[in-house]
Amino acid sequence: MKRKEMKKINLTAQQGLTAKQAQDQLAATGANELIAAKKPALWQQVARHLSDVSSLVLLFAVGLASYMALFQGGGWTKTIVIGSILVINVIIGLYQEASAEKALAALQSMSLPTTTVRRDDIAQTIQAKDVVPGDLVLLKAGDQVPADGIVLQSTNLAVDEAVLTGESVPVTKEKLVDPDGATEAQQVFSGTAVTAGTAIVQVVTTGMATELGQIAGLLNKTKKRATPLQGRLNKLSAWLTTFAVLGGMVIFALSIWMQNQGLADSLMIGISLAVAAVPETLPIIVTISLAHGVKRMAKRNAIMRRVNAVETIGGVDVIASDKTGTLTQNQMTITRYWTPNTKNAMAADTLTPAGEKMMRYLGLATNAEIQEVAGQEQTMGDPTELAIVRWLKGHDKSRQQFEKQAPRLAEDPFDSTKKTMATVHRLADGQQLVIVKGAFDRLPVAWQPQALAQAKAVHDQFGQQALRVLSVGYKVMPATPTHDWTELTKDLTFAGLVGIIDPPRPEVIPAIREAKRAGIKPVMITGDHMVTAEAIAKEIGLLTPGQLVMSGDELRTLTDDELAAQIQDIAVYARVSPTDKIRIVQAWQNAGKTVAMTGDGVNDAPALKAADVGIAMGITGTEVSKGAADMVLTDDNFATIISAVREGRTVYQNILKAVEFLVGVNFAQIFLMVGAVLMGWGAPLLAEQLLLINVLADGIPGFYISREPGEKEAMEQPPVANDESLFARGLGSRLATRAVTFTFLTLGIYAIGRFGLSAGQATMGMTMVFLVLAVGSMVDIYAIKDRQPLTRQSLMRNPVLNGAMLLAIALVIASATIPGLQSMFGLVSLPAVAWLIVIPGMFIPTIVLEIAKRWQRRSTNTWVAEID
Secondary structure (H helix, E strand, O other): OOOOOOOOOOOOOOOOOOOOHHHHHHHHHHHOOOOOOOOHHHHHHHHHHHHOOOHHHHHHHHHHHHHHHHHHOOHHHHHHHHHHHHHHHHHHHHHHHHHHHHHHHHHOOOOOOOOEEOOOOOEEEEEEEHHOOOOEEEOOOOEEOEEEEEEEEEEEEEEEOHHHHOOOEEEEEEEOOOOOOOOOOEEEOOOEEEEEEEEEEEEEEEEHHHHHHHHHHHHHOOOOOOHHHHHHHHHHHHHHHHHHHHHHHHHHHHHOOOOOOHHHHHHHHHHHHHHHHHHOOOOHHHHHHHHHHHHHHHHHOOOOOOOHHHHHHHOOOOEOOOOHHHHHHHEEEEEEEOOOOOOOEEEEEOOHHHHHHHHHHHHHHHOOEEEEEEEEEEOOOOOOHHHHHHHHHOOOOOOHHHHHHHHHEEOOOOOOOOOEEEEEEEEOOOOOEEEEOOHHEEEEEEEEEEHHHHHHHHHHHHHOOOOEEEEEEEEOOOOOOOOHHHHHOOEEEEEEEEEEEEOOOOOHHHHHHHHHHOOOOEEEOOOOOHHHHHHHHHHHOOOOOOOEEEEHHEEEHOOOHHHHHHHHHHEEEEOHHHHHHHHHHHHHHHOOEEEEEEEEEEEHHHHHHHOOEEEOOOOOOOOHHHHHHOOOEOOOHHHHHHHHHHHHHHHHHHHHHHHHHHHHHHHHHHHHHHHHOOOOOOOOOHHHHHHHHHHHOOHHHHHOOOOOOOOOOOOOOOOOOOOOOOOOOHHHHHHHHHHHHHHHHHHHHHHHHOOOOOOHHHHHHHHHHHHHHHHHHHHOHHOOOOOOOOOHHHHHHHHHHHHHHHHHHHHHHHHOOOOHHHHHOOOOOHHHHHHHHHHHHHHHHHHHHHHHHHHHHHHHHHHHHHHH
16 A cells, blocks of 8 residues: 655654643644544435435425415315325335444544553553654554554564555564664554554654545545436436426316316316325335345345445446455465475375474464454454464464473564564473574575475475565474574474465355456456465456456546546555555446455555445454445355345346336326326326325335345346446336226226216216225236246245235225225225226236236247357
8 A cells, every 4th residue: 555755843852842832732732533424414415315306206296286275275185185295205215224324433433542652751542533743652463553643662562554454464674774864764653553563753744644634535425426316216207207298287287278167176176186196105115125235144144334325236247356355355364385395286185294293383473372262262463373283283382382392491583673483492311492483585505405485486486476485494402591593593303384375265256256257347456465465366267367456555646537448457455555445446337337345454444435235244344444334244255245135136126026016006196187188087086095005005015015026047147237227138118018907997997987887977987096096006017027827835924014915905995995095085985896996907917917928038039049
């Protein structure tokens, strides 16, 4: 990760700042804390939810209904019902946002409550927020760095910067070399953790000026774009609204011109059409579908923080994944070893006698520990030494077991200058065992030329495989009181070397394979070394021939147009910064792709927020990454993402089925109203009746269509493109079939009821149309909910839907038969002959849809057979 060069302020004396200087600095620079972006006021949030097209139509309908109630005596039923729907939609939207945008709060929680500084020549503990530029901070192993600074003094200092860089190995930090220039000063950064050693650090930047603060700034500036589903539903609402406005204007004119209706009655027809045009329950059904998807995903170890992301994950084209802790285990592991008496390197799980001897030396010269506390594994020590401890444990051995035979007498700790560690042990025969482990080229071994060449060849081979190499040598000597480590460690015998890497998760390889089958492109974006990233990407099948690997430095030389031209071919990005990650995500989005980004570190948070679906790791992930993400994997399993994609595609399919179920009838209602008025019959349904159909008959069954299982071919189809119409993949033709069927059916039923059975009484025809439209639109949900032909099994597959259907049908029939409800909704009792017409009419749309479904499947099968 490329760092900005810190501007060093004048070095203070060893006593640090005075209390007065610290107070002045605090007043000048502000507290050492992160500042959140100002959230919109409640009224602004409510206004945003009311600004979409469907809400504006409902607001217009509420206004007209209220006017009619106040000045025309029209009653308050329409106003109350439509207003209640608006309120429910807004409450649901606000609830969805209540738990969002917690990323900055998590960043703030990373700030230490206290830290140790030296002021007035006294070491004292202060609130971390009171740290100021110029302060001398005293750090030790286990501490978290409270602000960005430069190292003045250090002893074996190592800092874990994985949360910022994504690198698995702690970085060694040395003292300031040149007191007159900052360019040679080692830097430490806020939020990173000290894993070893001690240091005195001079603070240079605090709060939002730190590296962590800049990431917080990116989070404040980065905005989520609307989900593809939101865009499609907004387009649908706009289209329906345009259609309804034009239809309303026509009906308003015809009502006055052809039927000599008054202004009040004409406005009432306009309200009726507005109500008919808008599927009022669709936003609620979409939310229920998404919420049900959230529950099902939780059972598959994917916790959704943003409800809309349930649908979005099903349509992702690109999964841009961090490497460390996501594709890999975030656990340095010895995978191969070599000893001088073996020709080839050996796998770590196969132990030869020489390998066991080398393992013993590595174990004796190790300080790391792994303990189990309350069933949880707790580690202590450097990741490289922890790899040794895990290797021992994998072969039922331990450092404590070895030390019983060879107790440690002395230790020369690891130093970043000499890059080795040495220990001395007492053997049972009174002699001493000296062990040195560290960098291959720093080991003081008495080499023979041929042996050196052989060892160097294996060392280079491990390096080409992106393995971190650790070597070990030893010698047995008579007991001596000398403490001259140069004398003790010279002329060692080479025991061998091990290759260490953060290995891939075993489930990643089949998950990437399945992602590619589903038309999804996986991409690795990491702050780690290019060689390591490339090796891992090849091993897991992410990097294939013809695909490119690009470094962050190379990326920053490209213009946006140049990046856009190459982005399809780049599979791995290494050594990238948080800004680079956002740029990559946005480049894919500009190419019209839906992007999911996975990560676990602070450095991943801005890109997680910028992505269409940000996915954080629940076990290894920082609270910052979880807060910025839309989805958190509780098992840190990359394969869980593919399960989430499958579930997301099921949710999207069910939402499309809900659109088909609701909108098809809404079109029919518009055509029914316009057609009846054009023929001089007046409005065949009242606004209250339309609301009852839209909310009760369509709404209640529609709520449970979300429980339908996914179609079998869901993961065999390409992702839904961002510019793909809501009416694609056959939905438009199915909507047209349903709308035409209901239009002609209801016009016919109305004509029979009004002119054939009741001698011109509109209420008879109105009641018959109401029953056929309400019950018929519920029954044909069975033809909609399954793309396969109806069977007894599919009819019984969703018992909750069946129960909701019976309830809704009972309520509709009660409205048409109970006197009090009849008068409220303008309905009348029907004679037996009318019921003989109404009941068969209820099932005609379902029969038509099933015939169309079978005809379409037969045509498709014939076409496929001709191609074969």
